[in-house]
Every structure is written in C-alpha cells, then in structure tokens.
Amino acid sequence: MMMSRKIAAGSAAIVGALIATASAHADEPRMLKELSPDGGGACFSRVYDASHLKAHPHQKVARIFFYHGPDPVSRPSEDPTDGLGTAGYNGFMATTVRGASKPEWVGGWCNVSGETGEKAAIHCGMECDRTMAELSLDAKGRLKVDAFDRDIYLDIGAEDELGTAEYERQALGTDDNGFLLERRPAADCKAEFARIAPANPALGDPLRIRLKPDQPFCFGRDYSAEHLASHPEQVTQTIRVFRGAAQVASFAAQGKAGDWPNGADLVVAMTTRKGDAKATQTYSCQGEADQWRCVAIVATGVASCDLSEKEIYLRRGANGTMMLANPKESLPLTDLCQAGGDTKSDDKVFRLEAMPQSACSQ
Template identity: 85%
Template sequence: MVTSRKIATASAGIVGALFLAGTVYADEPRILKELSPDGGSACFGRVYDASHLKAHPHQKVARIFFYHGRDPVSRPSEDPYDGVGSAGYNGFMATTARGAPKPEWVGGWCNASGEGGDKSSIHCGMECDRTMAELSLDAAGRLKVDAFDRDIYLDIGAEDELGKVEYERQALGTDDNGFLLERRPVADCKAEFARIDPVNPALGDPLRVRLKPDQPFCFGRDYSAEHLASHPDQLTQTIRVFRSKTELASFAAKGTISDWPNGADLVVTMISRKGAAKATQTYSCQGEADQWRCAAIAAPDGTSCDLSEKEIYLRRGANGTMMLANPKDSLPLTDLCQANGQTKSDDRVFRLEAMPQSACAR
C-alpha cells in the first residue's frame, strides 16, 4: 500500500519494523467551494448493506468515505506545525473491503477541473501522476466517485509483478467504481479514518511535550546476560540517549523554543558486548510527524565525512519509555565514515527507560 507510514513498536533484537523517514510538510490544504461552500471540512460516505453486496458480487468495497480538509490520518505531534502533514493533500479516501478489520486509505490533491465555466468536475491526483478519483456532485448534493482504479492501493506495475492470481486477490473488485456517497457530518469521517490507526493511550504525551528544551534527560538500558544470550547477534550491551548541560547550552544559543525540538542536540553512548571502550556520537534532531529524526553532526574521531545519512529516530514508547531506531549502520559501534548500508547486527530498535542524569555521564 502506498500510504503506509506507521511502524510497529519493538524492542532490541526485533528486526521487523523500522522508523520511517522523509515526511514532507506543506502549506494549508486548499478548500474547494464546490465541496465545502462554507470553507470548512467536508465529509461524504456510504456503508453498503448485505443485500446490496449480495447483488453486486464483484464489489469488494463495503464502506467508503471521502474527506476534504486537513489530514485526518496522521498525527504529526513531534513537529511544531500542529495538524500539518501529508504534503498538502486536501482529499482523502478510505475504503473497507468485505471482511477487512480496518480501512485502507489514500490521499491526494483535488482541484476543480471542468472546462470553461463548468466547475462541477473535480480531479483528485496522487503521487507519481496517478489519479485518485474523478469527483462530481449530483443535483441532490451526493458525491459521485469515478475513475477509482482497482490497483489504487498497490504499487505501479503491480499486475505484472504480482501475477494475475495474486493481483486479483489484492486489487479492488471489477465493480468498485461509480460510488454515490451521501454528505455526512465531519465527525463521521474523522471516526472512520481513526479506525486506520487507533490512538494508543499508553503512549501519553509526545516527546516534545514530555522533554523540555531547558531540561536535561537521560534514557537508557543495560542488557542482562540472559537477554544477550537469547540475542546472539546483538552487539549493544549498554546504551544511553541524553541531553546534558552542553546540549542545553547549545540549544539556548541557536534554537528557538517555538520550534522545539527542531535544532535540539543529543548524545548517544554505547558499550559493546565485545569489550570495546564506550563509543559516543552527537546528533542534531528535527521533529518529523510523530518522531524525532536525528542526524550525526560530528564524527567522534574528528574524521571529516558526509554524515547526512547517518541517522537515528526517536519515538515515544508506552508507559514513559523511549523508542530508538537505527535502520542503517549509524550507531557508534563502528566508525561512521566506514559504515554503509543496513546494519548486519541485531541492533536496530531499542526500548529505553528513563534514568537519573548521573547514569548518562560521558
């Protein structure tokens, strides 16, 4: 699916899901008067009953909702631009197939596309010059959804790549087009999109709220012999992530409180189970959706090299923990200027506990 952005929470030693990077931020979404005369958000939807689905065996979509407005899916809680995300999309479609536990969704840019004075037709495009849908309103104010491709949730060229049988299983049905949706309260769409990725109350406040720009912090973990015995490919024995007086002074000199956590420096220290000396690396962070994206800013040995791709990602964990992800070989286990590609060890995702500042001495 082209719109998946979330990760699964995991501890060190689980190599399944990595933190995502590259989120794009943009201006306020464009509001179309054709869909929302009052300039606010607009919602259209339809839930098909059993009799309709029985009469249309080639229709897989059991529920369909279209939302026009700000992103109803992402919760960009770590950046200072609250509510902005999804590259300025102003149209979002969520469909739930028969028997599916939750919706799939796509987002894109919608603009009136009628010729001359006819503005009744609205084209919604997606990334890679793809079409999300062609929209129009009928005389009763219902939204007609056309040009809704069967492979809208699949990658370009999926039919050739997957083969006919698998493509038919994953694609929408041959009768999944020409939907007619009723105008509904905005709350209905928000509730529908909330089914995609429900909020986990155990996560609590985002890191930018938990961690103050003028206060130090220390998170870490010391792995037991039992844990290391059960994770033979994990090199990390001790890990710390912290901000001390040095990092606080750096932010005070160059940072802006309103942009927190953008520009915040932090330090990662690690001790390998192989008995090497403590390794230390400083990172500079930016808030990105619901994570901090932190790039290495200085090689520990003073060697000059391009560190722009040597990144780690921080995200709030359940019950006050912090998740640290190392999708590439960018933790200070080796010389960052020598490390390339995916890490070959089992040191990708760590669940860290809050510790006293004294535990994070350099």
C-alpha cells in the same frame, strides 16, 4: 534508510515502523464551496449491506468514505509544522474491502475542473500525476465518485511487477467505481479514518512535547546477564541517549525554540559485552513525522568519512519510554567509518527507560 509516506495503509515490522516517515508540510487545505458551503469539513459515505454485495460479486469495497477538509489521519507529530495539513491535501478517501478489519486510504488535492456550482466537476489528483477520483454532486446532493482506479493503493506499474494473479488479489474489483455517497456528519468520517491507525493512549505526548529544548534528559538501559544470554547476537551491554548541559547550551545559542526538535544535538554512549571502553557519538536531529531522525556528526576539523548516512531514529514508546532504531551500523559499537551495511545483530531496536541525569554523565 528512508521511506516516503505511502498513503495506502499497511503494516510493518517494528524497525520499518520506526523508520517510515510522513511528509507534513504547511499548506492549509483549500475548501471548495461545492462540497462545503459553510467552509467546514464535509463527509460523504456509503456502507453496503450483504444483499448488495451478494448481487455485485465483482465489488470488493464494502465501506467507502470521502472527507473534504484538514487531514483526518495524522496524529500529533514531531514535525514543527504538524497540524497545518498534509502537503495541502483537501480530499481523503477511505475504503474497506470485504473481510478487512480496517480501511485503506489515499489523500490528494481536489479542485473544480468544470463549471462552478452544485453540479460542478471536481478533479482529485495525487502525487505522480495520478487521479484519486472525479467527483460530482447529483440533484439530491449525493457525491458521485468516478475514475476510482483499481490500483489506487498500489505502486505505478504494479500489474507488470506483481503478475496477473497477484495483481487481481491486491487490486480493487472491476465493479469498484461509480460510487454514490450520502452526505454525513464530519464526525462520521473522522471516526472512520481513526480506524486506520487507532491512537494508543499509552504513548502520550510526542517527544517534542515531553522533552523540552531548555532541559537535559537521559534515557538508557543496562542489560542483565540473563538477557544477554538469551540474545547471543546482541553486542550492547549498556546504552544511554542524552542531552547534557553542552547540548542544551548549543541549542540555546543556535537553535529556535519554535523549530524544536530540529537542530537538537544528543549523545549516544554505549558499552559492549566485549569489555571495550565506553564509546560515544554525537548526533544532530530533525523532526520527521512521529520520529526524530538523528545523523551522526563529528567535531569541526576532525578528519572523518562521510557520516551523512549514519542515522538513528527515536520515537516515543509506551508509558514514558523511548524507542531507538538502528537500522544500519549507526551506533558507536564500532568505528562508524569502518562499519557499513545493515546491522546484523540484535542491536537494532532498543526500548529505553528515563534515567536520572547522573546516569548519563560523560
């Protein structure tokens, strides 16, 4: 189950959060001298006071920030291309509506579409040929934001899909356009975008930093009888996720350290409360956004079904733990060729602790 990055901010349950991915590809943002004469990040913003909002009842936006420069939202990720921009985006808009606790945001590509110079027209586009905004600078250097659609944070065709009432509730107001923003220090925009998804210091470095390509690791959990009694739908009794000497040697022979964790193999071993023998499965991983997407593989020459959709996801947890998500039947609880559909038990998300390598010996 894969979901492409939705630029609008939102919340999700823990499984969805572990699965959601962010596309970060390696195009440096193109800086426009009209917005950034010195080539650095450019910030424009406006925060509306209560009297303005009272006089404009059809305006939902209470705070609006535009940033021109490298991605101000993404955190250090598992993707080896992290830090090189978000698909070449060089324009980012964050708005907070009345009563909201944090902004929603969009990103896109901004380019001069008219005559160059201080008053040049700048078009900012998004995926699917959508317009993020039309920008221009006035004589005082303020940024005029036009063509800012009411459904900029909604999917295409949302009005028909949601119906009139729900669309009006989710869309921006009829007066949410024609904003005039003052130039501000770049730090102001970075602080505003940081409100979208505040960094959690307890998470520490991403897995690709914590786990080294030339070193084995072992994470796992042994569930107590008390825990299993309180989770009657959980089948898993013990679980291990590890790279041993064989997996380290395989990456040394075939992988590239600069691409880590892409191409890293790992093993999942489990026992169940049913008393079955230990089951193991090997997976091949790729870094995607802030997680590892690991696809089940089989030994060469072994007859099997197509395991390309049998996936698990790994993400760093708080205080040195590792989170494993099993959104579908992708763990060796049963024969992966026989299982199908979503996991219907409590065996969906595991918080795993670091263990000595001896605990993961095969």
